[in-house]
Amino acid sequence: xxxxVCMSVVPDTTTKISFIENNTKFNTxxxxxxxxxxxxxxxxxxxxxxxxxxxTVTVATxxxxxxxxxxRKALAIGANDAIRxxxxxxxxxxxxxxxxxxxxxxxxxLVLTGRESIDYNGGQICGLLAELLSWPAVNVCTKIEFExxxxxxxxxxxxxxxxVTCSLPVxxxxxxxxxxxxxPNMKGIMAARTKPLSVIEPNINETGSEYFQFENPVAKQAxxxxxxxxxxxxxxxxxxxxxxxx
Amino acid sequence: xxxxxxxxxxxxxxxxxLEAASYANQMNSNGVVAFCVGSTNDDEIQKLSKYxxxxxxxxxxxxxxxxxxxxxxxxxxxxxxxxTLILANTYEGKSIGPRLSIALNAxxxxxxxxxxxxxxxxxxxxxxxxGKGFAYVKLIKDTKVIAITPNSIDLIERPTSISIENxxxxxSENKTNITSTHKAEGKIPLTEAEIVVSAGRGLxxxxxxxxxxxxxxxLGAATACxxxxxxxxxxxxxxxxxxxxxxxxxxxxIAIGISGAIQHxxxxxxxxxxxxxxxxxxxxxxxxxxxxxxxxxFEILPQIIAAAxxxxx
Numbered sequence: 001x002x003x004x005v006c007m008s009v010v011p012d013t014t015t016k017i018s019f020i021e022n023n024t025k026f027n028t029x030x031x032x033x034x035x036x037x038x039x040x041x042x043x044x045x046x047x048x049x050x051x052x053x054x055x056t057v058t059v060a061t062x063x064x065x066x067x068x069x070x071x072r073k074a075l076a077i078g079a080n081d082a083i084r085x086x087x088x089x090x091x092x093x094x095x096x097x098x099x100x101x102x103x104x105x106x107x108x109x110l111v112l113t114g115r116e117s118i119d120y121n122g123g124q125i126c127g128l129l130a131e132l133l134s135w136p137a138v139n140v141c142t143k144i145e146f147e148x149x150x151x152x153x154x155x156x157x158x159x160x161x162x163x164v165t166c167s168l169p170v171x172x173x174x175x176x177x178x179x180x181x182x183x184p185n186m187k188g189i190m191a192a193r194t195k196p197l198s199v200i201e202p203n204i205n206e207t208g209s210e211y212f213q214f215e216n217p218v219a220k221q222a223x224x225x226x227x228x229x230x231x232x233x234x235x236x237x238x239x240x241x242x243x244x245x246x
Numbered sequence: 247x248x249x250x251x252x253x254x255x256x257x258x259x260x261x262x263x264l265e266a267a268s269y270a271n272q273m274n275s276n277g278v279v280a281f282c283v284g285s286t287n288d289d290e291i292q293k294l295s296k297y298x299x300x301x302x303x304x305x306x307x308x309x310x311x312x313x314x315x316x317x318x319x320x321x322x323x324x325x326x327x328x329x330t331l332i333l334a335n336t337y338e339g340k341s342i343g344p345r346l347s348i349a350l351n352a353x354x355x356x357x358x359x360x361x362x363x364x365x366x367x368x369x370x371x372x373x374x375x376x377g378k379g380f381a382y383v384k385l386i387k388d389t390k391v392i393a394i395t396p397n398s399i400d401l402i403e404r405p406t407s408i409s410i411e412n413x414x415x416x417x418s419e420n421k422t423n424i425t426s427t428h429k430a431e432g433k434i435p436l437t438e439a440e441i442v443v444s445a446g447r448g449l450x451x452x453x454x455x456x457x458x459x460x461x462x463x464x465l466g467a468a469t470a471c472x473x474x475x476x477x478x479x480x481x482x483x484x485x486x487x488x489x490x491x492x493x494x495x496x497x498x499x500i501a502i503g504i505s506g507a508i509q510h511x512x513x514x515x516x517x518x519x520x521x522x523x524x525x526x527x528x529x530x531x532x533x534x535x536x537x538x539x540x541x542x543x544f545e546i547l548p549q550i551i552a553a554a555x556x557x558x559x
Contacts, residue, residue, distance in 0.1 A: 121375075223536065235557050
């Protein structure tokens with residue numbers, strides 16, 4: 001089975017978010033970049049499926065050369081090879097179009113990605129890519145397995161979960177709970193240095209949107225404290241002052 | 247014309263559909279058309295007319311498959327000459343919104359929290375960096391698909407009359423097959439809840455969640471938890487709110503025994519009113535909260551529960 005994992009490189013979850021150049025750009029100074037946590041789950045799952053059923057795992061990222069250390073980490077975790085599309089990610093449509101091109105020219109059976117990136121939180125890639133390829137898709141999966149020649153999924157739906165089956169090829173996105181992310185070992189880190197990482201130039205430049213301004217949430221006013229012995233007053237305040245309870 | 251996708255859940259339109267209608271009826275247009283798949287009833291359809299929907303296009307029930315839903319919906323939408331399609335960023339909306347944007351050759355914005363600003367072309371505000379920032383994005387294609395975050399648009403009534411039309415279109419066989427569905431009965435979905443009661447390690451163990459659930463029931467709230475609590479298996483992952491869990495923006499968020507690490511705050515900081523209860527007066531949550539109580543959950547919660555029983559309907 002040929003599996004492609006679409007991976008975003010994102011700021012570490014502890015990053016304090018700030019913006020520069022008149023709030024038009026994310027401030028990357030001092031920021032540690034990581035594999036998008038949901039993509040890390042899809043990568044781990046892809047490796048597990050390939051180990052169990054035979055196959056290869058390729059990681060694809062749209063990003064400039066500064067993403068390569070993070071791509072090497074994906075190789076250390078266990079991907080066989082990697083593709084970097086040498087372009088600055090601009091929006092979901094551009095990234096999905098570039099990824100669709102890779103899928104079309106390499107005959108993958110299964111494409112996995114995360115349910116969203118933790119920087120732009122679009123949650124768009126799975127659906128955009130599926131429609132560009134005319135493939136079926138299963139979004140926000142807590143289970144992804146290849147059993148008896150078919151893919152078996154469990155996905156989140158509003159207020160519950162659902163089991164879904166589908167034959168290959170198919171694209172799916174990973175939700176928390178899918179698996180425990182794998183941590184690279186020394187052997188993996190050594191092997192990653194010589195695994196193939198090919199760089200391709202973008203041949204499509206279609207976008208649907210332009211980001212032009214950012215802002216941070218407005219800081220809260222000072223907290224109003226209630227005495228621990230009068231904790232029941234909370235209900236009174238919420239009901240009669242803030243009028244949020246009835 | 248503005249279109250809205252009217253997701254049907256157990257024969258009804260959820261609040262998020264009324265939010266999409268309210269969004270659409272505030273945009274400058276010559277009408278709002280709702281599109282739905284599956285069966286509903288006249289009362290529900292009249293409910294949409296209260297929020298400015300002039301026309302509803304109904305499509306016969308088919309089992310959910312994002313590809314086939316997109317195929318038939320995009321045909322119906324194109325027939326109505328829709329320039330902007332509004333849908334809610336629910337799980338179903340997340341599955342079909344991106345696909346529809348490709349099928350309609352549209353610009354797509356998800357997690358949108360504001361009406362469009364026409365002074366900058368056509369731009370919307372969306373939340374980014376898991377609640378730690380906002381971005382303004384210009385949608386450059388003629389057609390637009392906008393997925394709005396539940397609870398971020400106020401309901402605005404604009405009563406009108408509504409016409410009903412059926413759309414008949416052939417779909418191919420579904421490639422994905424749903425084999426079973428499990429829904430928690432009577433539970434409020436976390437992403438749509440207006441009030442959320444959330445607890446962390448301060449509760450000491452899963453056996454103590456009875457108090458949390460009791461308060462949630464009294465307030466008509468959904469329950470949530472912090473990452474360590476779901477990692478330890480005290481509560482299901484589906485309740486985990488925070489940067490790597492679910493991002494929510496209820497009207498009221500009550501955090502009990504959660505310190506307020508930056509990753510947790512990222513998922514909840516857009517809540518309108520935040521109450522933090524923690525025994526550590528230095529807990530970072532007090533800097534992000536509107537109301538704080540310093541004290542042990544086991545002493546504070548019973549007082550709040552008693553007051554809620556006494557004072558709430």
